[in-house]
Amino acid sequence: MATHPLTVGLVQHACYSRREVNLAATIDGLQQAAAQGARLVLLQELHGSVYFCQTEDTQQFDLAETIPGPSSEQLAQQARSLGIVIVASLFEKRAPGLYHNTAVVFETDGSIAGTYRKMHIPDDPAYYEKFYFTPGDLGFQPIPTSLGKLGVLVCWDQWFPEAARLMTLAGAELLLYPTAIGWDRSDTHQEQQRQRDAWITAQRAHAICNGIPVLACNRVGFEPNPSLANSGIQFWGGSFVCGPQGELLAQAATDTPQVLVTTLDQQRIDQVRRIWPYLRDRRIDAYHDLLLRYRDK
Amino acid sequence: MATHPLTVGLVQHACYSRREVNLAATIDGLQQAAAQGARLVLLQELHGSVYFCQTEDTQQFDLAETIPGPSSEQLAQQARSLGIVIVASLFEKRAPGLYHNTAVVFETDGSIAGTYRKMHIPDDPAYYEKFYFTPGDLGFQPIPTSLGKLGVLVCWDQWFPEAARLMTLAGAELLLYPTAIGWDRSDTHQEQQRQRDAWITAQRAHAICNGIPVLACNRVGFEPNPSLANSGIQFWGGSFVCGPQGELLAQAATDTPQVLVTTLDQQRIDQVRRIWPYLRDRRIDAYHDLLLRYRDK
Numbered sequence: 001m002a003t004h005p006l007t008v009g010l011v012q013h014a015c016y017s018r019r020e021v022n023l024a025a026t027i028d029g030l031q032q033a034a035a036q037g038a039r040l041v042l043l044q045e046l047h048g049s050v051y052f053c054q055t056e057d058t059q060q061f062d063l064a065e066t067i068p069g070p071s072s073e074q075l076a077q078q079a080r081s082l083g084i085v086i087v088a089s090l091f092e093k094r095a096p097g098l099y100h101n102t103a104v105v106f107e108t109d110g111s112i113a114g115t116y117r118k119m120h121i122p123d124d125p126a127y128y129e130k131f132y133f134t135p136g137d138l139g140f141q142p143i144p145t146s147l148g149k150l151g152v153l154v155c156w157d158q159w160f161p162e163a164a165r166l167m168t169l170a171g172a173e174l175l176l177y178p179t180a181i182g183w184d185r186s187d188t189h190q191e192q193q194r195q196r197d198a199w200i201t202a203q204r205a206h207a208i209c210n211g212i213p214v215l216a217c218n219r220v221g222f223e224p225n226p227s228l229a230n231s232g233i234q235f236w237g238g239s240f241v242c243g244p245q246g247e248l249l250a251q252a253a254t255d256t257p258q259v260l261v262t263t264l265d266q267q268r269i270d271q272v273r274r275i276w277p278y279l280r281d282r283r284i285d286a287y288h289d290l291l292l293r294y295r296d297k
Numbered sequence: 298m299a300t301h302p303l304t305v306g307l308v309q310h311a312c313y314s315r316r317e318v319n320l321a322a323t324i325d326g327l328q329q330a331a332a333q334g335a336r337l338v339l340l341q342e343l344h345g346s347v348y349f350c351q352t353e354d355t356q357q358f359d360l361a362e363t364i365p366g367p368s369s370e371q372l373a374q375q376a377r378s379l380g381i382v383i384v385a386s387l388f389e390k391r392a393p394g395l396y397h398n399t400a401v402v403f404e405t406d407g408s409i410a411g412t413y414r415k416m417h418i419p420d421d422p423a424y425y426e427k428f429y430f431t432p433g434d435l436g437f438q439p440i441p442t443s444l445g446k447l448g449v450l451v452c453w454d455q456w457f458p459e460a461a462r463l464m465t466l467a468g469a470e471l472l473l474y475p476t477a478i479g480w481d482r483s484d485t486h487q488e489q490q491r492q493r494d495a496w497i498t499a500q501r502a503h504a505i506c507n508g509i510p511v512l513a514c515n516r517v518g519f520e521p522n523p524s525l526a527n528s529g530i531q532f533w534g535g536s537f538v539c540g541p542q543g544e545l546l547a548q549a550a551t552d553t554p555q556v557l558v559t560t561l562d563q564q565r566i567d568q569v570r571r572i573w574p575y576l577r578d579r580r581i582d583a584y585h586d587l588l589l590r591y592r593d594k
Contacts, residue, residue, distance in 0.1 A: 119580050119583060120578045120579075120580060122578070124572065124574070135580065139583050140583065140586075156578070159505070159506055159573065159575050160506070160575065160578075160579065160580075161458030161459075161462065161502075161506055162458075162462075162579065162580070162584050162587060163580075165458065165459075165587060166583075166584070166586055166587065169586060169587075169589060169591050169592045170586075170592040171592070171593070194543075195542070197543070197544070198505045198542050198543050198544075201498055201501050201502050201505060201543050202502045202505045202506055202543075204498050204502070205458075205498050205499045205501070205502030205503075205506075206502075208456070208495045208498060208499045209456055209457070209458055209499055245491045245495050246491075246494070246495050246498050246499075247491050247494070247495075275421065276456065277421070278456050279590075279591070281417045281418065281453070281457075282417075282457065282459065282590070283416050283417060283432070283457075283459070283460075284587075284588050284589065284590055286416060286436050286437065287459050287463070287587055287588055288588065289437075289463055289466060289467075290459060290462060290463065290466075290581075290584055290587050290588075291581050291584055291585065291587075291588075292466060292581065293576075293581060294466050294576070295463070295466045295467040296468070
């Protein structure tokens with residue numbers, strides 16, 4: 001059963017080439033969030049490094065670590081010393097030539113409560129993730145913690161209602177998205193606004209259609225493209241928390257680091273699902289074709 | 298292949314106890330929309346009557362008609378004379394004791410292009426639809442027309458991403474929702490705003506997650522509850538059209554009848570899906586549990 005009420009924190013920061021600078025920003029954010037009462041803190045996607053997927057470069061695999069490994073141990077130490085649950089996002093080296101984009105959940109005692117390997121992997125100009133990450137093979141399984149069952153998903157998963165639904169059906173009490181998404185400066189202002197608005201809207205809809213709070217933590221700052229093949233990414237921050245009707249509870253700025261702390265009324269999940277009982281009415285007898293790539297047979 | 302560009306119309310009006318008054322409002326709206334260039338017009342849910350599901354009353358079955366029947370013939374005549382495609386919503390009598398909430402699509406020659414029987418049926422205080430409507434048995438099949446393949450869904454279907462996805466996977470080029478939803482006047486203003494915002498957000502997300510335009514047509518006006526068991530429904534209108542990034546293209550008022558006409562750039566579906574290729578990345582190998590009621594085994 002979910003802890004109620006539950007104060008949560010999100011650490012939104014910029015990333016630079018030096019790993020220790022990024023780690024310091026993460027740890028500073030964790031400590032600020034804990035000081036403000038957060039018992040669960042969500043970090044942004046791949047918070048230990050710049051978003052290295054802007055190019056396909058075999059050298060970047062040097063950034064990956066095993067789990068457990070140095071980064072997970074440093075984060076475990078923070079979870080233990082602050083007595084909080086941390087949802088982190090690491091570049092996992094599982095074996096030579098086998099890497100994942102992996103979320104790791106640390107318990108308040110520093111143990112690893114569970115991991116989630118990003119299931120949906122994007123690949124488009126400046127987001128060449130299919131080069132780096134093998135799609136996850138752990139499925140859509142919430143991670144049980146002392147604060148409730150966490151439906152951890154990662155970035156591109158945001159656009160797939162299937163992922164949010166599967167987590168909900170497995171008893172998740174929160175959906176959490178570490179993410180790294182931003183603007184291409186060559187796009188028009190209108191296109192940029194449409195994209196960010198779509199990103200917010202799609203995730204709020206997961207909250208609404210499943211009667212579950214959603215947390216999304218995104219990085220900020222401009223990161224140039226090392227290949228100069230395009231103009232780099234202006235990460236749009238805007239980390240947010242919404243409740244089980246999709247109502248925005250807290251939202252960070254688009255252009256500055258920020259520690260966002262807010263308190264969730266977890267009893268609202270049950271209340272909202274009484275007035276909007278979508279789980280009651282799903283037509284599971286008519287959903288078989290969701291397992292098809294396309295219905296063109 | 299979808300017609301491009303495609304001018305669409307939505308007829309939002311109030312309903313009263315006399316069927317001929319409602320039909321006149323519908324026909325007037327169809328004619329206005331056609332005069333403004335609409336080639337496809339979406340009507341609101343159960344436009345021929347008040348929203349009779351506020352109580353469970355066997356007398357109300359008198360409102361139902363066969364398809365084809367008197368209402369469908371009058372609408373077919375409008376489609377033919379105006380040369381437009383019409384998406385209508387009727388209370389279908391299929392057999393004694395067997396009724397559906399059925400959308401009917403009329404071709405420009407007045408023929409019936411296809412029907413869709415509402416698959417997800419709500420039932421909550423003042424929306425007692427499970428008493429009246431047997432859940433649809435036609436599945437989620439787009440209806441082919443001279444203007445493209447129409448993914449017609451109805452009201453409560455709005456809250457189920459599965460329905461929108463299945464229509465998209467079957468080649469739908471538009472999602473269309475006749476709907477009847479409103480406020481309980483005894484709710485707080487904040488709760489009312491959360492509900493309407495959730496309704497808009499969930500449907501915009503179907504557009505976003507599927508790269509497809511969405512049309513939603515809702516009624517306006519206050520309809521008292523005949524049983525006095527509760528305070529009636531203030532239907533919130535707000536019919537809208539959004540594009541394949543969820544961007545709002547047109548939106549009607551919440552409190553007045555309105556004919557909403559706008560033009561869709563149907564080539565944007567292909568363009569948007571090139572930058573957001575979600576259909577490419579669905580993890581159909583890991584979606585089996587979507588066919589379960591709950592993952593508690």
